[in-house]
Amino acid sequence: DAMVIQNPRYQVTQFGKPVTLSCSQTLNHNVMYWYQQKSSQAPKLLFHYYDKDFNNEADTPDNFQSRRPNTSFCFLDIRSPGLGDAAMYLCATSRDPALAGYNEQFFGPGTRLTVL
């Protein structure tokens, strides 16, 4: 029944060692999002895809990259993680926002990243 799946659930990496977080969805939604959430803060949007159209937030560091090879999968690559990148990373999907109705987001369970 899982609709948005994230792997791994917990990731420990060393300072500067690249990591890749993955997200898959069974909802066939057009839009996929990556958020970073730190303790007691709102989720912060890093990127989103409308189909294959990539949208980078202006304040997303270059250290963060993303790939969406197909509708179902999306990846977040952190090229050189720093201590400040330790956070929960949330993947979310939504339907085409041009459709009528309330197109809420569906979140995956998140990947908690620890940087040593």
Place this chain on the structure above:
Amino acid sequence: RKEVEQDPGPFNVPEGATVAFNCTYSNSASQSFFWYRQDCRKEPKLLMSVYSSGNEDGRFTAQLNRASQYISLLIRDSKLSDSATYLCVVALMTTDSWGKFQFGAGTQVVVTP
């Protein structure tokens, strides 16, 4: 000024009591509104969408005031299981910001026995 603002709380609520809190948003182009619930170290989960006329789902009532640009959430007959952080989410559907969701930092509710 933040685009979506919430009182962080915590709101300490005796079990069975009623609690209400608001969320203000700054972008008048906002079109869709939601309340999400987030438990500690878990992902946000949709609690309810907020409709223009206001809507109720069991013990939860949401209201939208477009003129003053705020939404509200009221929880009646609070249960211990209602303890969580409630995130206000506003969706922008303009041509420049299609499908973009803006989050408040959340209001923490603690229901006590």
